[in-house]
Amino acid sequence: MNEIVPVVEMADIAIGFPGVKALDGVDFRLFQGEVHALMGENGAGKSTLIKALTGVYTIDSGTIRVLGEQKRFSTPGESQAAGISTVYQEVNLCPNLTVEENVLLGREPRRRGSIDWKGVRSRTREVLAELQLDHIDPGSLLSTHSIAVQQLIAIARSVEINAKVLILDEPTSSLDADEVSQLFRVIRDLRDRGVAILFVSHFLEQVYEISDRMTVLRNGKLVGEYMTRDLSRMSLISKMIGKDMEVLAELDQAPARTRASNGAGGTPFIEARGLGRKGSVSGVDLSIHPGEVVGLAGLLGAGRTEIARLIFGADKADQGTIRVKGAGQKIRSPRAAIDRRIAFCSEDRKEEGLIGDLTVRDNLVLAMQASKGWARRIPRRVQDELVAEYIEALDIRPANPDALIRNLSGGNQQKVLLARWLVTHPELLILDEPTRGIDIGAKTQIQKLVNKLAADGMSILFISSELEEVLRVSDRVAVIKDRAMVAEINNDGVSVEDVMTVIAGGNQ
């Protein structure tokens, strides 16, 4: 292998943003005729590495060689000129042009200064035939095709420009099983013809099906490069989340919460059956009783947040049913969910939680005020009482209701957002990564709060990428993998390792 010059060789790559090292000393090699998977959780640096290779970001240090020749990409155009072609999840073609125009855009065969449309048609047919995609009509509008076909056409375009490297960034996230297998056939075909393919996906099984080698990143650093057949799913996961099995097993000795004694009796507050949405998640069966904490475990990107959004009506479900207190319900909007006493604390504080330029007070009473409507303003006296109560109960600092929320620390912002929902007295509280990016003190406070709320009879859906945390607070754990719910485990002495086995499980 060492004799062969890699098509792409990136060495000691570093890219920093203010205050953060997005990539730090990462090496990456891509050989001719292989499918190479780039693995890591969200935020591990996968996209940053791809953007360095495609010239979207300029690297701070390190070298990029293409076929042994050192390159410096400062624009996407330079990368493309070096033979690197990328197909994104959201296809970057022109939907209002035809298939053939897209495939040959900017490279149309010409005759006497004008475009030779016959040539365009025959060249497109040739390329499509090479990929066994003869059924696609070159003259049809791109927008009339499904996303899957559009991706194949994007691939056809890179075949036409004779790309040496094809980068596929999450190509399968909105594809169904048949479409995936068609895509994989084309990928294998290209690989056999010597194209180097970089494949990024959150779907573990697909990665194992298609890739020959993989590079694992974690927190912007290189974990290692492995042959896919030599790396078990278990060890891949532990490399991605960065903990050895033994250490994980020990960590779990911490005392768990006292379980609610309600068991399976009574009507669940919420019961989802076969809940799903095309292109998002599918087959979610979940029920949560009053006073029960259900944890969602799974890798980042497995579909945990998507499930929360379906239950909360932030995205509309198109499969399955939801029953609230035994009665069938259609939850079409967040407002409809809130009216049914469901609250959702998003993982994306900044984009989906904070109203940055408003005060702590305004943010805290926002959900309550929204459900009362604009005309019935919560009297200032009541606002002050509520805000003072929760600032004290949750230890929000600074204890100043008139501070702008964007000036608070992450942990305190999170507490204000929690308080926003607690003042509405929800019966189901969905917490998506409530402890991410906050200090350990605030983290423990929030975990304790979850215990207390459940003891008071609230149903809680708890989402976290830290399995230890999920196990510490949950009565039951639903395991999410590859955008579907694969198992539900009763948390009676379950270890982190057990859960990881289930995540890794599948068709090994």
Next chain:
Amino acid sequence: MKSLLKHRLAWPVIALAALLLLNQVFRPDFLSLRMQDGHLYGSLIDIMRNGAPTILIALGMTLVIATRGIDLSVGAVVAIAGAASCAYIAGSPDPGSPVTAATAVLIAVVAGLALGVWNGFLVSTIGVQPIIATLVLMTAGRGVAQLITGGQIVSVTNDSYKSIGAGYLFTLPISILITAAVFALAAVLTRRTALGTLIEAVGINPVASRLAGLRARNIIWIVYVFSALCAALAGLMISSNVTAADANNAGLYIEMDAILAVVIGGTSLAGGRYTLVGTVVGAFIIQTLTTTVYTLGIPPEVTLVFKALVVITVCLLQAPKARNLLSRLKAAPKPAAQEAAKEKVAI
């Protein structure tokens, strides 16, 4: 003093004061008021009266802009309101009576209401971008106004109607009183209810507002209706002042003045926090600019250049790049800004 300068209204107020002083230097009687026939006269009164339609429209525009929207159709609404009321008076059997005038006002207000509902429908329900949605009415509206007036300038003779734009009450021009009343109404409506906060929430972070259960659709609808109502009142004022409806020229380019007033007053076009007082100050600055040009004896064409300069300055001050440049010229960077940048990357 330093904290006073930091107040968001500090610079607009200073600019207005400077303009007024400049006028006072060139015309020593500029700031003086005098009583004549029980009416108050003076340049300040003139500025307020001439600026009244712009202030009215800018108040409505402020709330629209606070939701991240914009309303380009206000000029057309001015024309339609004036056309509808004047056409009604001209065509009625008793064109001079107060009852006819009152009915005409009602017709204009209902027309404004309907047009606001239309804009709000396009933006909030259909989801058309505000600038496009209101552009529809901006262009089509003048046509509607011309249809109403039959392409003519419709003159009316009705003393009650004339008093809206040119009359006096308690020594003050009625148009100033109407504007003050609408300002008070808007202030109470937004600050004594939760409307103001919810408008700001939608403007600052629409996604988070939706997830907090806010019905943004209703809020957006309200602001477009309010904006059109303000424009209809302004249309009544303008047509009443000249006792005629001119479908082509009434309220022409007034949307630009209104937007400018909002921006000068310190409300960002990006939406979010707004200030009605700032908008009023902004509108006074624009009107005083116009007056200043006359006072200084500069040809009126230069007014536009003046306005252009103000727009450029304000836009530059709002642009992130220019701001960064300014803050880099100042002392060390603030830790809060770095923290924010860090968080952004971490996501």
